[in-house]
Amino acid sequence: MRHVISLLIENESGALSRVSGLFSARGYNIESLTVAPTEDASMSRMTIVTTGSDDIIEQITKQLNKLVEVVKVVDISEAAHIERELMLTKVRATGKDREEMKRMAEIFRARIIDVTDASYVIELTGNQSKLDAFISALDPALILETVRSGVCGVGRGDRILKV
Amino acid sequence: MVLTGAEIVIRCLQEEKVEYVFGYPGGAVLYIYDALFNQDKVRHVLVRHEQAAVHAADGFARSTEQVGVALVTSGPGATNAVTGIATAYCDSIPMVIISGQVPTAAIGQDAFQEVDTVGITRPCVKHNFLVKDVKDIASTIKKAFYLAKTGRPGPVLVDIPKDVSMHKCEFEYPKEVSMRSYNPVVKGHQGQIRKAVQLLLEAKRPMIYTGGGVVLANASEQLTKLTRMLGYPITNTLMGLGGYPASDRQYLGMPGMHGTYEANMAMHYSDVLLAVGARFDDRVIGDPANFAEEPRKIIHVDIDPSSISKRVKVDVPIVGDLKDVLEEMIRQLEAAPARNNADALGTWWKQVEEWRSRECMKYKNSDEIIKPQFVVQKLWEVTGGNAIITSDVGQHQMWAAQYYRFDKPRRWLNSGGLGTMGVGLPYAMGAQLANPGTQVACVTGEASIQMCIQELSTCKQFRLPLKICNLNNRYLGMVRQWQQLFHGERYSESYMDSLPDFAKLAEAYGHVGFKIEKPSDVEGALRDAFARKDDLVFLDFQIDQTENVYPMVQGGKGLTEMILSAEDL
Ligand SMILES: Cc1ncc(C[n+]2csc(CCOP(=O)(O)OP(=O)(O)O)c2C)c(N)n1
Numbered sequence: 197m198r199h200v201i202s203l204l205i206e207n208e209s210g211a212l213s214r215v216s217g218l219f220s221a222r223g224y225n226i227e228s229l230t231v232a233p234t235e236d237a238s239m240s241r242m243t244i245v246t247t248g249s250d251d252i253i254e255q256i257t258k259q260l261n262k263l264v265e266v267v268k269v270v271d272i273s274e275a276a277h278i279e280r281e282l283m284l285t286k287v288r289a290t291g292k293d294r295e296e297m298k299r300m301a302e303i304f305r306a307r308i309i310d311v312t313d314a315s316y317v318i319e320l321t322g323n324q325s326k327l328d329a330f331i332s333a334l335d336p337a338l339i340l341e342t343v344r345s346g347v348c349g350v351g352r353g354d355r356i357l358k359v
Numbered sequence: 360m361v362l363t364g365a366e367i368v369i370r371c372l373q374e375e376k377v378e379y380v381f382g383y384p385g386g387a388v389l390y391i392y393d394a395l396f397n398q399d400k401v402r403h404v405l406v407r408h409e410q411a412a413v414h415a416a417d418g419f420a421r422s423t424e425q426v427g428v429a430l431v432t433s434g435p436g437a438t439n440a441v442t443g444i445a446t447a448y449c450d451s452i453p454m455v456i457i458s459g460q461v462p463t464a465a466i467g468q469d470a471f472q473e474v475d476t477v478g479i480t481r482p483c484v485k486h487n488f489l490v491k492d493v494k495d496i497a498s499t500i501k502k503a504f505y506l507a508k509t510g511r512p513g514p515v516l517v518d519i520p521k522d523v524s525m526h527k528c529e530f531e532y533p534k535e536v537s538m539r540s541y542n543p544v545v546k547g548h549q550g551q552i553r554k555a556v557q558l559l560l561e562a563k564r565p566m567i568y569t570g571g572g573v574v575l576a577n578a579s580e581q582l583t584k585l586t587r588m589l590g591y592p593i594t595n596t597l598m599g600l601g602g603y604p605a606s607d608r609q610y611l612g613m614p615g616m617h618g619t620y621e622a623n624m625a626m627h628y629s630d631v632l633l634a635v636g637a638r639f640d641d642r643v644i645g646d647p648a649n650f651a652e653e654p655r656k657i658i659h660v661d662i663d664p665s666s667i668s669k670r671v672k673v674d675v676p677i678v679g680d681l682k683d684v685l686e687e688m689i690r691q692l693e694a695a696p697a698r699n700n701a702d703a704l705g706t707w708w709k710q711v712e713e714w715r716s717r718e719c720m721k722y723k724n725s726d727e728i729i730k731p732q733f734v735v736q737k738l739w740e741v742t743g744g745n746a747i748i749t750s751d752v753g754q755h756q757m758w759a760a761q762y763y764r765f766d767k768p769r770r771w772l773n774s775g776g777l778g779t780m781g782v783g784l785p786y787a788m789g790a791q792l793a794n795p796g797t798q799v800a801c802v803t804g805e806a807s808i809q810m811c812i813q814e815l816s817t818c819k820q821f822r823l824p825l826k827i828c829n830l831n832n833r834y835l836g837m838v839r840q841w842q843q844l845f846h847g848e849r850y851s852e853s854y855m856d857s858l859p860d861f862a863k864l865a866e867a868y869g870h871v872g873f874k875i876e877k878p879s880d881v882e883g884a885l886r887d888a889f890a891r892k893d894d895l896v897f898l899d900f901q902i903d904q905t906e907n908v909y910p911m912v913q914g915g916k917g918l919t920e921m922i923l924s925a926e927d928l
Contacts, residue, residue: 206540221482258665264486267540
């Protein structure tokens with residue numbers, strides 16, 4: 197089962213490698229991992245998308261909690277939550293493809309944020325499946341490069357992860 | 360007071376009441392050694408290899424309730440220390456390791472004797488720090504000691520670049536530590552404890568299974584009281600030996616791969632199993648699927664939530680300090696109404712006694728050739744069961760665990776988790792320094808002892824009157840046993856030719872050496888050795904080369920599928 201784990205961790209050098217090292221040492225999957233400081237710069241927030249049986253997820257959260265620098269851990273996918281991911285796609289945009297690309301961006305409510313006479317960079321935000329759908333809707337031959345941020349997540353309503 | 364970083368390090372150790380630091384100098388720690396030179400509160404034990412420094416500090420910690428401290432230089436000093444650190448980590452031993460690092464400006468430049476010590480040790484420490492500013496030394500060392508000894512204990516490494524140890528700042532040792540990210544649980548959950556006590560009172564085939572956690576938490580007194588109140592059978596794991604007195608009738612011996620028949624059967628067929636500070640390790644329960652086949656309710660008390668439901672599903676998890684939880688259990692038991700499982704308990708004990716009557720620890724002694732079990736039994740007799748026994752890894756370790764009866768905690772020091780050959784001698788050094796009046800013996804094998812044999816020199820320098828009992832079978836015995844049983848008797852590289860004359864070797868280091876070849880000489884040699892109060896005596900027992908450790912549960916098999924003796928093969 198896919199799970200989205202959010203955690204707050206002290207913003208110390210090496211903190212990220214403690215988390216990634218834990219996953220590799222114990223053979224846990226990481227589908228994506230994002231990290232950046234929070235409004236309190238002494239702390240970072242990480243979102244980890246992982247898969248595993250209930251037992252494994254239980255171990256993952258326990259092991260994460262055991263790391264000395266980890267302040268709090270929540271499996272946000274246990275209840276209502278929102279996930280978003282950002283994708284930048286550079287596509288070939290010449291001739292009739294130029295109009296077609298614009299149309300596709302509109303359908304997916306994406307934005308074209310860079311334009312040259314031969315290419316566009318399209319910015320799209322959404323959950324993973326929306327991003328996947330956009331990619332598969334494009335002609336692969338026209339995709340020059342894509343970059344995805346990995347998933348960010350937050351619980352709905354009064355489910356708040358804060359110290 | 361303005362001090363250098365190095366002076367601050369030493370002042371911190373003084374504040375932590377550290378008596379001994381085990382270490383080895385080098386370029387990156389020269390300032391720290393200089394600061395050590397100018398004082399006499401913290402004593403330094405100069406080992407002959409950094410691995411032994413960490414093991415000795417670890418042995419010091421295991422035999423006391425204190426944090427062990429080691430000091431090593433950057434690069435090779437730190438890498439040599441890694442085996443020691445990993446060994447301590449696997450057995451949750453509280454330690455602080457201070458390592459020197461190249462100057463901050465040189466970090467990342469592939470400088471001479473530079474390794475990423477924090478990176479290399481990250482997976483085998485409870486936590487580690489790189490101190491980049493002299494102002495942070497005191498607070499970091501304070502945190503290191505706090506982390507090492509609270510919660511589930513473990514080794515903490517502090518890496519200090521050379522320039523940081525040279526810079527100066529005002530010294531003040533923090534009185535307290537507060538870390539928002541680290542708040543170990545102490546009190547067990549009341550409701551869970553109530554549930555556990557209820558289950559224990561209703562049990563028909565109860566069993567108590569305890570591990571190293573009981574020793575680490577200094578909770579043997581509470582465990583003993585609770586076990587006697589309940590009147591249930593109990594087993595202590597390899598790491599937990601001495602947690603409950605081994606000579607008591609309720610004690611069934613060690614469980615697991617080389618445990619007793621009665622302990623394993625009682626574990627397997629219990630209907631309520633109380634696990635305290637133990638972790639259902641593969642060497643203890645064998646195949647988890649086989650173990651899970653028998654329905655039983657499991658109560659698991661542990662300081663570390665991640666130990667619970669890791670290998671077996673637990674019905675009543677209780678996270679907390681063992682001493683605290685056991686005390687609460689005792690309180691609730693005292694207030695509980697009379698038990699109504701007395702009949703069932705009688706039947707269960709009858710069953711347990713029947714298992715015990717198989718006498719699985721019996722072995723055939725000989726008049727001609729020295730049996731290792733006999734040596735350990737004699738060692739127990741000669742020391743009155745009061746010695747601290749350290750061991751290495753292999754058959755001798757199992758024989759020591761099986762035949763020396765430990766009635767008190769912190770008397771048995773061995774590498775249970777990592778299984779590191781070479782720990783025996785340095786553990787004995789640490790234990791002897793920590794317990795000057797106590798007899799300390801190291802039960803080892805001719806292969807293991809050679810992994811840290813250079814420490815005989817340290818023992819001479821510090822006048823440590825250890826008794827080393829080398830169960831010399833001229834084989835990597837445990838490897839040979841597995842090859843005999845599971846690899847068609849193909850003894851690939853398990854025979855060691857060209858062994859030294861250990862008695863002479865000990866003499867060369869300035870000690871006393873005996874070579875013992877006849878069973879009739881065993882006791883006399885031991886008595887002679889222990890009578891030499893000031894000497895280290897190396898007793899080289901020439902034992903039966905092909906003796907195997909029984910009983911045995913093969914790796915991957917279940918607890919009920921035991922080989923009791925060679926006849927079962
Ligand atoms: C550092 C290390 N290397 C290898 C092993 C694997 N190993 C386990 S027991 C053993 C043989 C030990 O021989 P010895 O010390 O003579 O003890 P015996 O089993 O003969 O009593 C070996 C090689 C280990 N545990 N530790």
